[in-house]
Amino acid sequence: xxxxxxxxxxxxxxxxxLGTLLVTMLPRFFAGRNYKQILIAGITFLAGLYYFxxxxxxxxxxxxxxxxxxxxxxxxxxxxxITVGSMAFALGLFNLLYVHGSKIIFWKKGAINSIALxxxxxxxxxxxxxxxxxxxxxxxxxxxxxxxxxFSRKIESDVNNNIATEKTPDERMVLLKEHAVxxxxxxxxxLSEAKEDLPRIIRxxxxxxxxxxxxxxxxNFKFRxxxxxxxxLMKLAGDRQQLEDYFxxxxxxxxxxxxxxxxxxxxxxxAMFALLGFYIISAGYRAFRVRSVESGLMMxxxxxxxxxxxxxxxxxSDALPDIRLWLLEIPSAAAFRAIKFGAAIAGLYMAIRxxxxxESSSFVxxxxxxxxxx
Amino acid sequence: MKSSFNxxxxxxxxxxxxxxAWPLINKYTVRPARMKSAEKLFEVVESTKPTPGQFxxxxxxxxxxxxxxxxxxxxxxxxxxxxxxxxxxxxxxxLLADPFLKSIPEKIISNLxxxxxxxxxxxxxxxxxxxxxxxxxxxxxxxxxxxxLAETFLVDAYSTPLKDLPLFRRPTQLKNISxxxxxxxxxxxxxxxxxxxxxxxxxxxxxxxxTSITIPEAYIYLDSGQLQGLLExxxxxxxxxxxxxxxxxxxxxxxxxxxxxxxxxxxxLLIGLIILGNISGIISRxxx
Amino acid sequence: xxxxxxxxxxxxxxxxxxxxxxxxxxxxxxxxxxxxRRIAGIDAINQAVGRAAEMGRSVSFSxxxxxxSPVLYAVLGVLSHVTRKCAIxxxxxxxxxxxxxxMAISESVMKDAYRIEGRSSDFDPANIIYLSDEQFAxxxxxxxxxxxxxxxxxxxxxxxxxxxxxxAEAGQQVGALQVAASVSPEQVPFFITACDYTLIxxxxxxxxxxxxxxxxxxxxxxxxxxxxxxxxxxIIVGVAISTAKxxxxxxxxxxxxxxxxxxxxxxxxxxxx
Numbered sequence: 014x015x016x017x018x019x020x021x022x023x024x025x026x027x028x029x030x031l032g033t034l035l036v037t038m039l040p041r042f043f044a045g046r047n048y049k050q051i052l053i054a055g056i057t058f059l060a061g062l063y064y065f066x067x068x069x070x071x072x073x074x075x076x077x078x079x080x081x082x083x084x085x086x087x088x089x090x091x092x093x094x095i096t097v098g099s100m101a102f103a104l105g106l107f108n109l110l111y112v113h114g115s116k117i118i119f120w121k122k123g124a125i126n127s128i129a130l131x132x133x134x135x136x137x138x139x140x141x142x143x144x145x146x147x148x149x150x151x152x153x154x155x156x157x158x159x160x161x162x163x164f165s166r167k168i169e170s171d172v173n174n175n176i177a178t179e180k181t182p183d184e185r186m187v188l189l190k191e192h193a194v195x196x197x198x199x200x201x202x203x204l205s206e207a208k209e210d211l212p213r214i215i216r217x218x219x220x221x222x223x224x225x226x227x228x229x230x231x232x233n234f235k236f237r238x239x240x241x242x243x244x245x246l247m248k249l250a251g252d253r254q255q256l257e258d259y260f261x262x263x264x265x266x267x268x269x270x271x272x273x274x275x276x277x278x279x280x281x282x283x284a285m286f287a288l289l290g291f292y293i294i295s296a297g298y299r300a301f302r303v304r305s306v307e308s309g310l311m312m313x314x315x316x317x318x319x320x321x322x323x324x325x326x327x328x329x330s331d332a333l334p335d336i337r338l339w340l341l342e343i344p345s346a347a348a349f350r351a352i353k354f355g356a357a358i359a360g361l362y363m364a365i366r367x368x369x370x371x372e373s374s375s376f377v378x379x380x381x382x383x384x385x386x387x
Numbered sequence: 388m389k390s391s392f393n394x395x396x397x398x399x400x401x402x403x404x405x406x407x408a409w410p411l412i413n414k415y416t417v418r419p420a421r422m423k424s425a426e427k428l429f430e431v432v433e434s435t436k437p438t439p440g441q442f443x444x445x446x447x448x449x450x451x452x453x454x455x456x457x458x459x460x461x462x463x464x465x466x467x468x469x470x471x472x473x474x475x476x477x478x479x480x481x482l483l484a485d486p487f488l489k490s491i492p493e494k495i496i497s498n499l500x501x502x503x504x505x506x507x508x509x510x511x512x513x514x515x516x517x518x519x520x521x522x523x524x525x526x527x528x529x530x531x532x533x534x535x536l537a538e539t540f541l542v543d544a545y546s547t548p549l550k551d552l553p554l555f556r557r558p559t560q561l562k563n564i565s566x567x568x569x570x571x572x573x574x575x576x577x578x579x580x581x582x583x584x585x586x587x588x589x590x591x592x593x594x595x596x597x598t599s600i601t602i603p604e605a606y607i608y609l610d611s612g613q614l615q616g617l618l619e620x621x622x623x624x625x626x627x628x629x630x631x632x633x634x635x636x637x638x639x640x641x642x643x644x645x646x647x648x649x650x651x652x653x654x655x656l657l658i659g660l661i662i663l664g665n666i667s668g669i670i671s672r673x674x675x
Numbered sequence: 676x677x678x679x680x681x682x683x684x685x686x687x688x689x690x691x692x693x694x695x696x697x698x699x700x701x702x703x704x705x706x707x708x709x710x711x712r713r714i715a716g717i718d719a720i721n722q723a724v725g726r727a728a729e730m731g732r733s734v735s736f737s738x739x740x741x742x743x744s745p746v747l748y749a750v751l752g753v754l755s756h757v758t759r760k761c762a763i764x765x766x767x768x769x770x771x772x773x774x775x776x777x778m779a780i781s782e783s784v785m786k787d788a789y790r791i792e793g794r795s796s797d798f799d800p801a802n803i804i805y806l807s808d809e810q811f812a813x814x815x816x817x818x819x820x821x822x823x824x825x826x827x828x829x830x831x832x833x834x835x836x837x838x839x840x841x842x843a844e845a846g847q848q849v850g851a852l853q854v855a856a857s858v859s860p861e862q863v864p865f866f867i868t869a870c871d872y873t874l875i876x877x878x879x880x881x882x883x884x885x886x887x888x889x890x891x892x893x894x895x896x897x898x899x900x901x902x903x904x905x906x907x908x909x910i911i912v913g914v915a916i917s918t919a920k921x922x923x924x925x926x927x928x929x930x931x932x933x934x935x936x937x938x939x940x941x942x943x944x945x946x947x948x
Contacts, residue, residue, distance in 0.1 A: 104775030108805035279451035285811035323651035363745030
């Protein structure tokens with residue numbers, strides 16, 4: 014037998030409790046705080062309240078409450094949050110310039126390292142910016158053709174829906190034809206600059222699309238041709254993108270960027286991660302000593318897990334992978350779950366304290382702390 | 388207590404270099420250890436049918452530092468998906484993974500088209516690269532709640548409007564994602580997918596590729612059924628690669644098995660050093 | 676299936692879990708004496724700072740990859756305590772940073788700590804060093820900093836990923852006394868191997884309360900333990916029901932999972948058979 018839970022008593026109970034909390038906490042909340050702290054706490058509460066209500070309320074409220082869909086603007090709000098969060102990027106840059114700049118200017122200890130850091134920073138910024146601009150330029154060239162295709166689609170749609178526009182459909186068709194001829198010509202010219210190593214599929218694609226677009230434009234170019242023209246322009250835009258990508262990959266900007274990123278940055282990152290292998294083995298030799306029954310058990314478990322996942326287990330026992338699986342699925346998972354439960358509840362409480370701003374107003378208390386535990 | 392035989396850590400590092408380099412230089416490979424969690428993921432991909440309107444959502448949330456493990460995993464799974472003609476949508480929330488979103492599928496396609504002349508894998512129809520998108524958990528929630536993914540993401544990594552790509556021509560939602568696979572060395576992002584990549588009435592199959600460090604944590608989710616398959620570091624990728632080679636014998640072998648062999652030798656070295664350290668500890672305790 | 680919105684069952688569980696927080700904070704503010712067991716790693720914090728003062732070397736405090744989150748707030752409590760101790764002993768405290776927004780908050784906390792101890796002039800913003808937001812670039816910068824500054828004590832508090840062993844080994848190589856605390860259980864073995872003291876899981880959250888004895892934090896700490904009892908009871912009940920179902924499948928046992936997942940029913944009638 015299943016209980017069908019009514020929502021009214023539940024919501025009422027929660028509303029009463031929240032109301033009681035607010036009423037009892039508000040005087041304490043306002044006491045000892047200045048207007049800035051109250052404003053920050055208020056904004057924090059409202060921001061958290063949105064996500065709390067988004068989770069707590071059902072997807073759509075019942076009709077008697079207005080039938081409102083609370084998450085209607087979730088995408089826009091989320092994008093706003095992401096945008097605000099990304100503004101913090103400048104803080105790191107200022108700190109680097111301040112700390113290392115002052116070391117260089119006052120020639121403190123480590124100034125040479127600071128010169129190396131700042132020059133690497135600026136070098137990478139210059140090359141990355143150049144690379145980004147070049148990539149945008151590549152996209153722009155294709156985007157123009159894509160925009161023209163959208164224009165063609167719009168003409169068709171406006172005429173079908175009897176939408177009045179500033180220019181007549183015939184004038185728009187003339188503009189469309191003019192620009193289409195220019196873009197096709199530009200693309201053909203650009204194609205002629207490509208060398209033999211351009212993939213055949215791109216070359217043939219551009220040639221075919223250009224031929225067909227010219228055929229449509231040169232024949233009796235009427236409104237009914239738009240249905241054929243639009244997808245061809247879209248396809249040409251894609252082919253032009255690939256053509257520009259081909260030139261871009263050969264450019265010195267891209268090569269320099271690749272040299273720095275894939276030649277320097279990627280191997281450095283991999284090397285740092287590879288250090289872990291060395292450190293794990295040296296730490297294992299240094300620290301894994303059997304000094305008690307518990308450490309002996311731990312050692313046996315560690316060795317079994319290691320042997321169970323390497324190819325050479327077959328020389329010892331075929332049961333090792335299964336024992337390893339049991340160790341990972343049962344005792345290890347249980348321990349991990351226990352730690353995660355504790356950390357999750359602690360995190361939940363901390364989050365509630367942050368949301369309701371019932372943390373101390375500063376992390377530094379005004380009176381000195383007492384002793385340790387009793 | 389001073390040990391009677393204390394190896395300098397530089398000698399240990401030298402041993403490690405030899406243990407790892409020797410199999411790589413000599414291309415020495417050994418059949419990898421059986422990984423049941425990798426088998427589960429293989430079966431999930433095998434049982435996923437290439438249905439019109441459905442695709443696999445693959446997240447490359449790793450950078451160059453963990454590429455040794457995660458890139459190997461990504462390669463074998465994306466290859467398997469492409470062989471089964473399941474459209475693949477690639478995406479990352481980690482900026483440094485952006486170059487892999489292009490290089491890995493292009494290399495796979497080049498190998499497949501060489502292996503199967505006449506067959507093509509077309510961008511926009513068989514695979515789409517959405518590029519890097521910031522936002523972590525908030526973005527994942529947006530994907531779950533989205534009524535049309537083409538409106539959520541708008542353009543792909545090359546600024547092509549998604550609605551112009553064959554895969555996104557019709558409105559797509561979470562229900563169109565038959566399989567989610569995520570490869571990462573970062574735990575925070577993985578937790579967000581587990582938590583938010585679902586709706587009240589639908590959750591796609593979830594396969595995860597993790598680094599060796601996060602294996603115990605991933606097992607929690609495999610055990611609870613929130614993960615349907617798991618690639619445990621490069622060992623998982625190696626076993627998956629072996630399964631692929633068994634199914635497609637003409638397939639060109641990849642690096643996963645080679646790297647896994649080197650890793651196995653390093654493990655044996657570690658066990659040997661631990662035993663040596665304990666023996667020297669016992670001897671020094673007896674002597675004193 | 677997944678959970679997109681709270682169900683009535685979930686709201687009840689949430690309420691039961693969250694209620695102890697407010698009750699115990701109220702009790703703590705009312706002056707009730709709350710017991711916290713001794714945690715060796717937290718006691719070692721004062722010892723570590725003292726050691727650095729005696730040796731005349733620096734102290735480093737790393738928050739790892741922690742972003743603005745509840746974990747950060749727990750870490751900042753410890754940071755303020757360490758900063759106050761360093762201010763008293765006039766130790767140099769280095770704060771290598773990974774995230775710019777965290778850096779701004781940490782700087783504010785440090786400045787406040789120096790001000791409270793009456794040592795505002797000793798605060799040097801150049802000791803807060805932004806290294807990189809990329810994981811291994813941060814680890815590389817940290818290693819270099821620790822070796823150059825030859826730190827005597829290192830604190831590793833917060834969220835760490837694969838770079839944890841690199842950070843810990845760097846301190847180990849210069850002979851630093853290291854105290855680490857991570858909420859990620861998979862990093863704990865690395866810290867235990869390379870550090871002198873390690874706090875596991877929620878002990879990081881307990882550290883701040885333990886050091887400051889601030890009522891809100893103390894009350895929250897005790898409430899956590901009570902909430903865990905609720906989870907413990909749920910696990911026991913769930914296991915008992917699952918076991919009973921396995922042995923007596925013909926009986927229609929109460930399904931906790933289904934009850935928690937049952938969505939909103941806007942039917943005004945109370946109980947349906």
